[in-house]
Amino acid sequence: MARGPFPAFVVLSMAFGSVVLLMSTGVRWGVRRKVRTSFNGADYLEDSLAGNQTRYRVLATSEETGGESFTVEILIREGAYGATRGKPGSQPGHLHLQQDEQLEVKKGRLGYWRGHPSLAAEVAADDEDAMVVIQQGEAHSLWNAGGEGGGDLLLEATFRPAGKGEAFYETLAGLGHDYETALAVSPLQKVLTYHRGGAVLTGMPQWLWRLCEEWLVPLAEGFGYKAFYPEYSTRAAGTPSAAEALASVRAELADY
């Protein structure tokens, strides 16, 4: 194999430097789970370690629209875990206190309910009006309704006004990744993120949700959980993502 242009010690120290960078940008989650993977600068966030569940991409940030809205592309794969059995990618019933949520179906078939879980409906990408608007304060859940062999569901979700912004979705996705799947994320963490994200879980009596807010939110914060983590912000500048750092180590070693 041809020797690259760099002496071995340069390559090795770069590799070592990259490994240190990897560790510092959060790849150690596998060993010490509280260390968080950095998605800074990444295009996509997968909400599972295997990357075969739900994928998020921020198309427009709150900052870019001056707080008017933010838009997230959501790809729900056919076999994604869902909060409800048989509904891939479904979230627990929830509502947004301040925001309207506009869903545009780009590909596949969206299943959703609005108001009550018994009121399920579907919209397909090739329907004439492939759009659903969920009003602020309206309980809902969404899933991939394509069925077996139905393929992926691709959505564009726009929230108006932006409120706390895309950090809510980035955090839920990043947590899912760092705890292997979204189902494995601590309920304390979820309650905290939903609460600070201006969302309410509607699958329980509302007095119980208020108790959660009053008791579990301070408890979660006492344990050191945060509502949002800077590592999961894809638009934060600077730190290369773990994947990029790894690719650069591989490129160096391949040269050598």
Ligand SMILES: *[C@@H]1O[C@H](CO)[C@@H](O)[C@H](O)[C@H]1NC(C)=O
């Ligand atoms: C996703 O990948 C994991 C790990 O390879 C596997 O165990 C799981 O069954 C996969 N899930 C789906 C829905 O494909």
